[in-house]
Amino acid sequence: MSAVALMNPQPAPIVACTVSRDVSNFDLLIEDMESELGERWGDLGFEDAVVFLSQPDADELEFIAIAVDSQDEGDLARISGIIAEAKAKGIRVILIAEEVSPIALHQLLRLGADDFVPYPLPEGALHEAIERLGQSDMPPELPSGHSAPSFKATGGRDGVVLGVHGLAGGVGATTFAVNLAWELANPESSKKNPVTPPRVCLLDFDFQYGSASTYLDLPRREVVFELLTDTAHMDADSFLQALLTFNDRLHVLTAPADMLPLDIVTGEDIERIIEMARANFDFVVIDMPTTVVQWTETALNAAHVYFAMLELDMRSAQNALRMIRALKAENMATEKLRYVLNRAPKFTDMTGKARVKRMAESLDIAIEVQLSDCGRAVTQANDHGLPLAASAPKLPLRREIQKLAQGVSELSRAAEAAGQ
Numbered sequence: 001m002s003a004v005a006l007m008n009p010q011p012a013p014i015v016a017c018t019v020s021r022d023v024s025n026f027d028l029l030i031e032d033m034e035s036e037l038g039e040r041w042g043d044l045g046f047e048d049a050v051v052f053l054s055q056p057d058a059d060e061l062e063f064i065a066i067a068v069d070s071q072d073e074g075d076l077a078r079i080s081g082i083i084a085e086a087k088a089k090g091i092r093v094i095l096i097a098e099e100v101s102p103i104a105l106h107q108l109l110r111l112g113a114d115d116f117v118p119y120p121l122p123e124g125a126l127h128e129a130i131e132r133l134g135q136s137d138m139p140p141e142l143p144s145g146h147s148a149p150s151f152k153a154t155g156g157r158d159g160v161v162l163g164v165h166g167l168a169g170g171v172g173a174t175t176f177a178v179n180l181a182w183e184l185a186n187p188e189s190s191k192k193n194p195v196t197p198p199r200v201c202l203l204d205f206d207f208q209y210g211s212a213s214t215y216l217d218l219p220r221r222e223v224v225f226e227l228l229t230d231t232a233h234m235d236a237d238s239f240l241q242a243l244l245t246f247n248d249r250l251h252v253l254t255a256p257a258d259m260l261p262l263d264i265v266t267g268e269d270i271e272r273i274i275e276m277a278r279a280n281f282d283f284v285v286i287d288m289p290t291t292v293v294q295w296t297e298t299a300l301n302a303a304h305v306y307f308a309m310l311e312l313d314m315r316s317a318q319n320a321l322r323m324i325r326a327l328k329a330e331n332m333a334t335e336k337l338r339y340v341l342n343r344a345p346k347f348t349d350m351t352g353k354a355r356v357k358r359m360a361e362s363l364d365i366a367i368e369v370q371l372s373d374c375g376r377a378v379t380q381a382n383d384h385g386l387p388l389a390a391s392a393p394k395l396p397l398r399r400e401i402q403k404l405a406q407g408v409s410e411l412s413r414a415a416e417a418a419g420q
Contacts, residue, residue: 021075181201
């Protein structure tokens, strides 16, 4: 449909329109719009959209779908103006992007686009995006047993930040992060030694393959994406609304629902999120992506302790060496690194113990924590969405993580007492 046709009266009211340099470049979008809306949609070029959105007729629109590709990156200022005008009128914006750089995509999303769909459009993606627009004004429904944080965001805390970074895929970093966070949130307490449970927050910063939500059976929500793409306007209330609570104890910022580029956030975004978490929680555990990105340095600098997970194999040894070299080349602090060996040899495996010692000596590091290999039981706990404390409390791995969490808590309390 042409821009002129959109301006003229139609038998059916126009409730949406596409905005693009040339909609014929997005034939799948045309098909999906016709499938969803029939004759109740129109098409505008960028220049036409600027004019139309300033007219009273635009008030009838429910949403616009702005379609851009790599050739439109030089026209971001005008596209940004269209998004701003639409948001000012209360019109929802779906961004359709094909081969757009992460920087350009990030800029457009920060301006207030309500949803993002990649092009070519996946089957049913536009339908789902339109449905999400209709649900965004409704209070989010959470599964039974999961809720948003109940306390008010008053700030005033100065939480301990613990980073967890797997030095190779599959070394158990997320399992370690999830269970460490849960043990910190549930310290052992007795009548002789009563302990007030601290507030603990788990941040899943693996925006592509983050599994913390899977391991705790938590849903992934669109509000996380909205938070990540607009941290400049984040306040304590919006931050807490993006969190979910597991069993009323552990507060979790899950990975987004969709796979996102790791550089969709900047170091400033990460710093804002970590500082907000520190201000409202006693412990902040960060599950980092295996990939080293620009904001890895930000997380490392913010962490009090940065756990580097590895296994007793050549790939872990080589990656640990690469990590150490990279940090030293950038003059970054390596003293925060604490090396954790997962699936360590059993106590009676003297050959394995000797290999661990040789590995540490060759890398010139100290492997301070060794975790047992508990095999299938760990996989089952993760698949069932439960911490080890709930599914297999007597498992050696659970006991080792519990002991580590207890030591971290005691050091934190001692430091707090010394500072008073």
